[in-house]
Amino acid sequence: MFKRLKVKSEQISYSLMILPGMVLLVAFTFVPLFYSVIAFQKFNPALGITGSPWVGLDNFLFLFRIRDAREVFGNTLFIATGKIVLLEVAAVAFALLLNELPFMRIKRWIQTFVYLPHFLSWVILAGILRTLLARNGMVGNLLEFLGLEYIQFLGSPHIFPWTIIISDVWKEFGFEAIIYLAALTAIDPTLYEVAELDGANRFQKMLHISLPGILPTVVLVASLSIGNVLNANFDQIFNLYSPIVYSSGDVLDTYVYRIGLIQGQYSIATAVGLLKTVAALILIGISYWVAYKFANYKIF
């Protein structure tokens, strides 16, 4: 009798603890989700959800008809996939090379510097990049010094997506490599010793011991990144793009921002957002399934 009372009071305590978090979850995730029904309306802020007329799938059909939407979708896919692939390649290569470095002090310093950009906001980095990539900036000067023609990094639709991809890789490769560096330290050192006795050179050891040693981690990271193929990074693109490069640099999130919050086409923007949410949900599902299947990974 007494024990049951105690169990009951414990459960009340736990429920009280989790209450604020659940209230926030409902207020800022599930309520906005309910607001997404305006994708099926011709929403007018003055009339509200209850007063705005319902239009069925009109907004979605409109999206499938216009060229904008297809272009934006293609840009998003290209930029996001480019980032995922190049970032992983760069991070793995960096981790493998850093692992070869015999000078501990230099190694620490290098790590300190390459992790830093990860912690700086895209607002700050975009401000720095705009100066750096300008004709009279450091990169412009360097090109001139090398006798090369100036490249419109931020102003040419052909170059812009690559500027975005490479600057993202530049910001994140160091930080992304941390997980691989950890995986490398977990490799049994006797494997290297045995290989040395067999006459393996440095490159062979890297290829046949280090790389296979971190392969499970590579597979895991690759699987989890499937969920990101529609995330091109709003903060970065928003702070670096301009109307000249919309044709190649406008992505789903920036498009939603402009037509929704700037032009006030709430319903169309919400329809885009909703499509993205559904697609992301499917992608995340796939990515976790792949991660579980191939890397035996469970997030919880």
Place this chain on the structure above:
Amino acid sequence: MVISHRLKDRVVDWIITAFLILLALSTLLPLINTLAISLSDKAAVSGGLVKLIPVGFNLDSYDYIVQDGQFWRSFAISVERVVLGGLINFFIAVVTAFPLSRSTKDFPLRNICMWLMVAGMVLNVGMVPWYLTIHRYDLIDTIWALVLPTALPIWNVILLMNFFRNIPKELDEAARIDGATPWLLLWKIYLPTSLPALATITLFSVVGHWNSFFDGLILMNNPANYPLQTYIQQLVIAQRLTFSGAQAQLLGKLSNNTLNAAKLFIAMIPVLAIYPFLQNYFIRGIMLGAVKQ
């Protein structure tokens, strides 16, 4: 033979080292360049003469910023959101992660709550419904718009929950036999043994709050309420907060480069200042998040 092998190894060592140092410099030099521009003469800057060392050294832009009311108001708003948002994030993360770390026997609602959290994490709410909701709550142009929507840090909760679950159960059971309530367990046993994880999640939210600009941009109608990153975004990137009048614009344009560089640099200082802790705890934090039972 052996010697030449060693020599070859040495050469390879140095090539790798040189390459990696170049990579490290690629992340460091842009920051030094920004600092140098902020300390240089405006003519030298617009002529593209400033690289890593200030040309025509002066502190004019910093002198100007010291008296710039809007800059410091935004700075203060950012500090306010970091402190308030950080405290709220910390509190919510702890009280949410603890019940979730219990077994369903102790807390039957655990799995339902966990599934709701996962749903909240993967359901990416669109920008427009999100804005409309916050508008509906009447939070626009208040500091609460910057701290409440992100008050529940789901990743931090999961990280902390995993950490709590890895704490040996023996301590816990002994305390419960002595009649400790869940609140006492959390306060006396779980919090003191979780300091590294708590430091990690605190740094996560502090950096997140300091760096975010977008919520400030769309949730603050009055530019006087912009946090620092939003202010800088509007000034440097969108160039919407500049002066009017041809003369002022011409004069402004020339010195804007140095002034903007100085503002960018000041906005970086807080992150640079806590960077040593960041480096330490983030790496540990990543590993905590990666290691599960």
